Amino acid sequence: MGLEVLILLRGEYTQENLALPATMACNITEEGETLLVPFPLDSPRYFRCDSPPTKYTVPPAIRDLDFEVILSDWESGCLDVGKAVVICGLRGEKLKPRYVRERGIPCQENILFYTRGYTRITAQPHGDITIERFTPRLTKEKEVIEINHEALWSGNRKDLPEELSCYKPAVEAAVEKANCPSCREPHYALSNSRLGKS
Numbered sequence: 753m754g755l756e757v758l759i760l761l762r763g764e765y766t767q768e769n770l771a772l773p774a775t776m777a778c779n780i781t782e783e784g785e786t787l788l789v790p791f792p793l794d795s796p797r798y799f800r801c802d803s804p805p806t807k808y809t810v811p812p813a814i815r816d817l818d819f820e821v822i823l824s825d826w827e828s829g830c831l832d833v834g835k836a837v838v839i840c841g842l843r844g845e846k847l848k849p850r851y852v853r854e855r856g857i858p859c860q861e862n863i864l865f866y867t868r869g870y871t872r873i874t875a876q877p878h879g880d881i882t883i884e885r886f887t888p889r890l891t892k893e894k895e896v897i898e899i900n901h902e903a904l905w906s907g908n909r910k911d912l913p914e915e916l917s918c919y920k921p922a923v924e925a926a927v928e929k930a931n932c933p934s935c936r937e938p939h940y941a942l943s944n945s946r947l948g949k950s
Contacts, residue, residue, distance in 0.1 A: 755804045755825055755886055757897055758866070761786040762818040771813045788814070793896060808897040810890070821888040821897050822866050824850070829935040830859035836930035838873045838940045839865045842885060844919040848942045856936025863938045871904075873919065875926035879909045883919055 765786045767778045775797065777789040791797055792805035799805060827849075829836040841847055851864040869887035883904040888897055905916055909923050925940035932939070 755823060755899070757790055757804075757808050757888065757899065758822045758824060759788040759790055759810065759814065759897075760820050760822050761788065761814060770811065772811055776811070790897060804899075806899045806901060808899075810895055810897060815894045820868070821890055822868055823870060823886055823888055823899075824864060824866050825870060825872060825886075826861035827863040827865070827929075827938060827941065828859075828861040829929050829932060834877050834930060836875050836926055836932075836935070836939075838875070838922050838926040838929060839863075839867075840871050840873065840919070840922040840940060841867070842869050842871055842887070844871065844922050846922075846940055846942045849938065852938065853936075858934035858936055862936060863941055865941075871919065871922070873922050873926040875909075875923070875930045877927070877930045879927055880907070881909050881912075881923055881926060882906045883916065883923075 762785055764780050764784055765778065767774065767776065770778070772778060776791065779787045781787055788811070790808040790810060792799065793807035793809050795805040825839050827837060827839050839847060847865050847867060847870070849863045850866040853862045856862040872884045872886065874882045885902040885904055887900045889900060890897055905913065909927055912920060912923060922940050929935055929939040
């Protein structure tokens with residue numbers, strides 16, 4: 753699925769009491785908070801997963817409420833032939849998944865992460881990789897969410913620059929996953945006993 757932008761509200765709300773359109777997703781989490789999926793600012797509601805918008809509208813009804821912006825993305829294998837994706841922190845650290853499929857789907861999206869900013873490692877079986885960083889920013893008026901997307905590096909893992917060596921374990925995990933036929937397992941994540949499963 754790739755990058756998704758979410759608004760996390762402190763407290764339980766519904767679309768009705770927030771005066772949101774029926775087409776805007778609104779889900780209550782196990783922690784008693786509310787997740788909203790905001791609309792893109794100048795794009796159609798539905799867009800290609802490989803080219804998401806970089807600006808999103810904060811609904812007027814929630815701008816004075818207690819909320820934060822979070823991002824979600826999936827660790828996945830071979831969604832395109834021979835390609836795998838690993839998600840890690842901004843400095844390459846392992847993250848706790850929000851959700852892991854109990855019965856993983858071969859070579860598909862099986863491990864979901866919620867973050868306040870993250871790094872995506874995309875790998876090919878022969879070792880070519882791309883390292884990208886995604887961080888959200890809320891404008892001063894709390895009206896627009898802007899996503900900063902940085903392409904940090906592309907090349908073969910053997911040539912990883914020294915200044916990016918903090919990503920080496922995640923890079924190795926991504927290449928390993930790209931070489932794992934019909935992979936169903938997490939390759940770079942902290943364990944978490946409170947995961948949602950299906």
